[in-house]
Amino acid sequence: MSTPQPLHLHASRDDRRIAALAALAIAIHVIEAALPSPLPGIKPGLANVITLVVLVQYGWADAAWVSLLRVFAGSLLIGSFMTPTFALSLAGACSSLMMLALAWRLNPLLPGQGLGAVGFGVLASMAHIGGQLIIARLLFIPHDGLFHLLPVLMTAAVLFGIVSGIISQSILIKLHQD
Amino acid sequence: MIKTINSPGLFTKADIVIICAALLVLPLLYTQFWGNGSQGEIARVQVAGHEPLQIPLQRSQRYTIKGPLGASIIEVDEGRIRFVSSPCRNKLCIHSGWLQHDADFAACLPNLISITVSGRNPRFDSINF
Amino acid sequence: MRQFILIIVVLICGCGRQDDADDQLHQSQLLALGTLVDISLWHVDEKLAEEAIQGIDSQLRQFHHHWHSWLPGRLHDINTALATGLDIELNDNELALLQHASQLAAQSEQLFNPAIGRLIGLWGFHSDNPEGPPPPDSAIRKLLQQNPRMSDLVFSDHKLHSNNTAVQLDVGAFAKGYAIDQAITLLRQRGIDNAIVNAGGDLRAIGRHGQRPWRIGIRHPTRPGVIAAVEIQGDESVFTSGNYERFYDYQGQRYNHIIDPHTGYPSKHTLSVTVIHTDATTADAAATAMFIAGPEHWRAIARQMGIEQAMLIDDHLTVHMTREMAQRVELKQDLKSAIEEPA
Numbered sequence: 001m002s003t004p005q006p007l008h009l010h011a012s013r014d015d016r017r018i019a020a021l022a023a024l025a026i027a028i029h030v031i032e033a034a035l036p037s038p039l040p041g042i043k044p045g046l047a048n049v050i051t052l053v054v055l056v057q058y059g060w061a062d063a064a065w066v067s068l069l070r071v072f073a074g075s076l077l078i079g080s081f082m083t084p085t086f087a088l089s090l091a092g093a094c095s096s097l098m099m100l101a102l103a104w105r106l107n108p109l110l111p112g113q114g115l116g117a118v119g120f121g122v123l124a125s126m127a128h129i130g131g132q133l134i135i136a137r138l139l140f141i142p143h144d145g146l147f148h149l150l151p152v153l154m155t156a157a158v159l160f161g162i163v164s165g166i167i168s169q170s171i172l173i174k175l176h177q178d
Numbered sequence: 179m180i181k182t183i184n185s186p187g188l189f190t191k192a193d194i195v196i197i198c199a200a201l202l203v204l205p206l207l208y209t210q211f212w213g214n215g216s217q218g219e220i221a222r223v224q225v226a227g228h229e230p231l232q233i234p235l236q237r238s239q240r241y242t243i244k245g246p247l248g249a250s251i252i253e254v255d256e257g258r259i260r261f262v263s264s265p266c267r268n269k270l271c272i273h274s275g276w277l278q279h280d281a282d283f284a285a286c287l288p289n290l291i292s293i294t295v296s297g298r299n300p301r302f303d304s305i306n307f
Numbered sequence: 308m309r310q311f312i313l314i315i316v317v318l319i320c321g322c323g324r325q326d327d328a329d330d331q332l333h334q335s336q337l338l339a340l341g342t343l344v345d346i347s348l349w350h351v352d353e354k355l356a357e358e359a360i361q362g363i364d365s366q367l368r369q370f371h372h373h374w375h376s377w378l379p380g381r382l383h384d385i386n387t388a389l390a391t392g393l394d395i396e397l398n399d400n401e402l403a404l405l406q407h408a409s410q411l412a413a414q415s416e417q418l419f420n421p422a423i424g425r426l427i428g429l430w431g432f433h434s435d436n437p438e439g440p441p442p443p444d445s446a447i448r449k450l451l452q453q454n455p456r457m458s459d460l461v462f463s464d465h466k467l468h469s470n471n472t473a474v475q476l477d478v479g480a481f482a483k484g485y486a487i488d489q490a491i492t493l494l495r496q497r498g499i500d501n502a503i504v505n506a507g508g509d510l511r512a513i514g515r516h517g518q519r520p521w522r523i524g525i526r527h528p529t530r531p532g533v534i535a536a537v538e539i540q541g542d543e544s545v546f547t548s549g550n551y552e553r554f555y556d557y558q559g560q561r562y563n564h565i566i567d568p569h570t571g572y573p574s575k576h577t578l579s580v581t582v583i584h585t586d587a588t589t590a591d592a593a594a595t596a597m598f599i600a601g602p603e604h605w606r607a608i609a610r611q612m613g614i615e616q617a618m619l620i621d622d623h624l625t626v627h628m629t630r631e632m633a634q635r636v637e638l639k640q641d642l643k644s645a646i647e648e649p650a
Contacts, residue, residue: 114190115192118197119190119192119197126200148299151208161200162197169189170188224336226336227336281532282531285343287342287507292336292343303347303521303522304510305533306510306546
């Protein structure tokens with residue numbers, strides 16, 4: 001009787017690419033976790049640079065994989081899995097991705113070249129903060145006084161969105177020059 | 179799916195539109211969520227022993243509320259509310275003037291009618307006076 | 308491979324805490340003790356809440372009738388006996404209340420003096436609609452000479468006797484506090500540990516509003532806005548005595564209901580006194596006593612009565628606060644304030 005064969009998982013080329021990009025995003029996420037922030041768990045989302053580059057280069061589906069892998073694996077590495085920080089991170093990532101899905105769909109309809117990384121970056125960033133605030137309100141901070149912070153946080157979101165968009169766009173330009 | 183980037187620039191036209199739209203939205207957020215939290219939104223008008231009436235302060239209107247002494251008239255005007263007339267003796271309720279901020283309060287005790295204003299973010303569970 | 312990861316993604320634990328939605332707050336308003344009583348209960352099931360409110364309603368009604376300052380009732384009977392030098396038998400509750408009152412009177416240098424019922428009546432405040440004219444000075448002086456005080460009362464077992472026939476009991480200066488304490492006891496007996504009972508602006512709060520403390524606003528004495536905010540810690544009462552609560556105007560002069568037992572006249576110089584303390588009975592009596600003591604003497608009375616957190620607003624609208632009060636309370640408006648140094 002032959003011994004049962006071990007199950008072989010074959011990583012496709014796409015898998016490897018996603019894994020590499022996710023690893024990069026996770027690294028940024030972990031480093032960013034060490035930075036101070038205005039509210040626990042609400043981060044500027046610098047790892048979004050990777051997400052934006054993946055979005056423009058490879059499309060929304062890949063960007064979603066990278067983003068979610070980043071959130072899950074990143075939180076496991078930091079040790080924040082299933083903590084409030086994780087919930088906020090996930091909420092931000094999900095709402096950001098939903099916004100990007102919408103923007104990605106509508107992009108071909110836009111005049112000219114449509115949106116670049118900056119446009120996607122600003123939209124993603126604002127959605128990210130919005131999602132985090134909603135989850136924070138529902139699960140952790142039980143009164144509407146929290147929304148008092150919304151204008152300031154949204155301002156920061158727009159700024160970070162522009163910055164990460166510029167960084168992403170620069171990376172993309174560099175990639176295409178090579 | 180690979181998208182080619184045609185323009186060597188950092189911003190596309192659509193990007194600029196998004197940025198402008200975001201910058202326009204920001205001041206609105208400030209007016210909506212800052213400082214105005216204390217502005218009155220709703221007044222709770224109650225005749226003791228009965229269910230309270232929730233009156234929105236955006237709609238300018240007069241209300242006649244019947245208490246044991248008779249009818250008190252309450253006026254709402256542009257986010258404010260006040261007693262206009264009341265059958266009590268001291269008219270303290272009327273002298274309280276316009277109520278417009280969260281936790282502002284006036285009452286006609288003889289006629290058992292009280293008005294409490296609540297802002298969007300009610301700050302207090304109870305008021306001592 | 309990605310499919311396996313997808314399965315992990317799907318296994319999201321949706322465990323959020325069911326938190327402090329305001330639909331856990333049960334609020335009702337009663338008419339009792341001659342004023343509006345607001346009761347807030349946190350996280351209590353509807354039926355229990357309704358029963359508790361009914362219980363408080365009848366308890367307050369009973370108390371109001373029993374201890375009413377001028378309408379026929381038990382207090383009236385007690386006063387009649389005392390005025391004629393007769394003994395009267397008290398029940399346990401009555402004994403407890405009057406002994407507590409005596410103790411507070413002694414601690415307040417008799418500024419809290421529930422024995423001056425005659426004086427209060429003389430000024431016309433034994434009426435739902437007090438009005439002038441103010442009494443003649445001669446009548447006031449006569450009563451002052453008779454000097455009715457709680458120390459004139461003799462308690463032997465359950466019998467009460469007064470050595471001074473001028474004593475007429477009027478517990479209005481601490482009745483609200485006493486009644487609120489009783490209401491809180493009732494709530495506790497029914498297993499309700501998070502509540503606010505607010506009678507005409509004076510309140511006692513126990514427990515919390517769910518995950519956060521109860522937040523109390525203290526109103527400005529003359530304007531409709533809030534001047535101070537305080538977060539309740541544990542079990543606390545917030546009481547304010549003001550010169551604007553009961554008064555009448557006569558020929559351009561205003562006469563308020565807080566009569567100074569030493570001068571025989573309504574207290575001047577004070578606009579309001581706010582006290583934060585544990586039990587409501589002491590808070591109520593202390594607020595009255597400190598009001599009468601005025602800007603010069605209130606600090607000493609506070610200390611004697613064991614009150615640490617207190618604030619007095621004088622008739623120039625200056626806010627005086629004890630240091631503990633200043634640390635505790637967030638003063639909102641632009642008011643002239645003075646933090647009293649301990650003597």
